[in-house]
Amino acid sequence: MAELDDVSGAAVRLPDMRVSYEAETLDEDALAPTWHEQLQRWLDIAVDAGLPEPNAMVLATADADGMPSSRTVLCKGLDERGIVFYTNYTSAKSHDLTSTRFASVTFPWYPLQRQVTVRGEVEKAGAEETAAYWRSRPRGSQLGAWASPQSTRVGNREALDNHLAAIERRFADVEEIPVPPHWGGWRVRPVSAEFWQGRKDRLHDRLRYVRTDDTWRIDRIAP
Secondary structure (H helix, E strand, O other): OHHHHHHHHHHHHHHHOOOOOOOOOOOHHHOOOOHHHHHHHHHHHHHHOOOOOOOEEEEEEEOOOOOEEEEEEEOOEEEOOEEEEEEEOOOHHHHHHHHHOEEEEEEEEHHHOEEEEEEEEEEEOOHHHHHHHHHHOOHHHHHHHHHOOOOOOOOOHHHHHHHHHHHHHHOOOOOOOOOOOOEEEEEEEEEEEEEEEOOHHHOOEEEEEEEEOOEEEEEEOOO
């Protein structure tokens, strides 16, 4: 009975969990001229606020059959062209992106009661852009990119560790580790970028940049 009581108590608590969002407001005249400038502005605020992993974003994809997947990746590039992250091109996410050519990313800045969602087409980052970022990565991360057959089944942790050890031996005398041929960047080129600010009574502010040919319009979206 005690165990049942504990489960029941947890279920009762979930519907009662709520926070009133009253930290900020978001008005049209407060937005930057472009979506990427506004995103950079909010990203800077998240960094200054000391949020952990402020450049972390939830990447949503779907496979050829429409089965969705989501996972957290790190934004490593932001400009007028789009948002860039890096991964193994043989990973599940890369298979999805190759198949559908679309993705969505969300920056969830919970302590600031705000989030940004960017949706759009995807393309691979150029070789020079990828190489420049690769050189900024710690050596351990470079070795890990070579060692991990991302998203494939491995027998156990020992097998993965053994693979890493073999890669370490392979590059032991190599000062500059080359970019793996199976690794690189993806860029999400926005068709829309929505800025969400929590408000009282769940009447949140949602302002969305929408691409129309070569220009952008800003729509207010009902919460």
